[in-house]
Amino acid sequence: MNEGFLQEQRTLEGDLNSKNSHQNSVDFLMNWFRKRSIFVLAYGTGCGAIEMPPTFTSRYDAERLGIRGAATPRQADVIIVSGYCSFKTLRRIIRTYEQMSNPKYVLALGSCTVNGGMYWDSYNTIKKLEEYIPVDMYVNGCMPRPESILEGFIALQHDIGEGKTSSWQKYEENYEFYRKNQEAVLGKKVEPSYDTDWYLYEGGL
Amino acid sequence: MLSAIKNSFATDDIVTKRSDLYKVSVTRERVFELIAFLGNNYDYKTLNAITCTDWIEEEHFGITYILTTLERKSTFMVQTMINRNEAHINSLVNEFAQAEIMERDLAEMYGIDFIGNKNLKELSLENWVHTPPLRREFDTLEFVNEHLTFREGREDNLDVKVEMKRIRAEKKAAKEAAKILAQEKAKKEETEDAK
Numbered sequence: 001m002n003e004g005f006l007q008e009q010r011t012l013e014g015d016l017n018s019k020n021s022h023q024n025s026v027d028f029l030m031n032w033f034r035k036r037s038i039f040v041l042a043y044g045t046g047c048g049a050i051e052m053p054p055t056f057t058s059r060y061d062a063e064r065l066g067i068r069g070a071a072t073p074r075q076a077d078v079i080i081v082s083g084y085c086s087f088k089t090l091r092r093i094i095r096t097y098e099q100m101s102n103p104k105y106v107l108a109l110g111s112c113t114v115n116g117g118m119y120w121d122s123y124n125t126i127k128k129l130e131e132y133i134p135v136d137m138y139v140n141g142c143m144p145r146p147e148s149i150l151e152g153f154i155a156l157q158h159d160i161g162e163g164k165t166s167s168w169q170k171y172e173e174n175y176e177f178y179r180k181n182q183e184a185v186l187g188k189k190v191e192p193s194y195d196t197d198w199y200l201y202e203g204g205l
Numbered sequence: 206m207l208s209a210i211k212n213s214f215a216t217d218d219i220v221t222k223r224s225d226l227y228k229v230s231v232t233r234e235r236v237f238e239l240i241a242f243l244g245n246n247y248d249y250k251t252l253n254a255i256t257c258t259d260w261i262e263e264e265h266f267g268i269t270y271i272l273t274t275l276e277r278k279s280t281f282m283v284q285t286m287i288n289r290n291e292a293h294i295n296s297l298v299n300e301f302a303q304a305e306i307m308e309r310d311l312a313e314m315y316g317i318d319f320i321g322n323k324n325l326k327e328l329s330l331e332n333w334v335h336t337p338p339l340r341r342e343f344d345t346l347e348f349v350n351e352h353l354t355f356r357e358g359r360e361d362n363l364d365v366k367v368e369m370k371r372i373r374a375e376k377k378a379a380k381e382a383a384k385i386l387a388q389e390k391a392k393k394e395e396t397e398d399a400k
Contacts, residue, residue, distance in 0.1 A: 088331045115356040123338050123348045128356055187332050
């Protein structure tokens, strides 16, 4: 009667026994907790955001793997950069990424984040995301289906469990490199301005 | 209607594109007069869109105001040409409130100054300092090469169509060769059987 449940428990806890020698017990346990509780920032940057609702709802049900949504950057572990990323969006992505607390991971969806995709000669779209923020996992495809996204998440979970990814440290250590690249496309003022004048001007709201 | 426009605006350039679609070209001095005339007398009271075409060879922009009747049964395109190098024209905000965002878009993408529109700041771009991107002298690929880097590893990329043709031809040749071989084999076997 409890077979299904037991099976699920087994898959969830099975890797508890496969402890690696390069991790001490505390690190291993912390990583195991982290990979089983991934909070994904509810933020879509491009057309790929349309694949995220089916991933997180009943059809593909990412929550059975411990992956679920988070409302604010400060509570999130993973930011998904889903699809093409214009300069204007890149400002917001950088701001959001810097607001997230450690440990944090970046999952990049779609060929646009890999090499620009179909916007390879666009005047307003970046080509390689890893030049601006560190990327933990790329999921290619145009667009990747929810199965691929889950595959990417599982690969990311594997890396987290092994203690392989620490991209936030990379970002902190190589901040000058990233900042230089960011300034090359966005100008000296990388942070977005959050002025609300647009609805206060004459003839506005 | 068309003859009235011809007479009062001294233009011969009226095209009936469809039974419900007309296009007229007038000078920039008279375009607002004509729009008001169409609105007051013939019910073209909705401004659908303002579009711009870049005629770089003739050195002018063609700005088209697309007007529709209230019943949405007939459309009138009113076109006027302005000089590319001193691109400015009066704004239509006082007549049509929705013109504001359309003009803002054109100001951003073509660098046209709409005199009288107070809100001509950037709409979809941010801190753009280069040539307005939809002007034809703006070379997109040059901009990309200058500001962005391509991912390495595709330097040997080939033309997909040519490669597909080549692969298909190769497959066909291989298939035919296999066919000939099989035929020869069958012949040999036949002769051996006869022996």
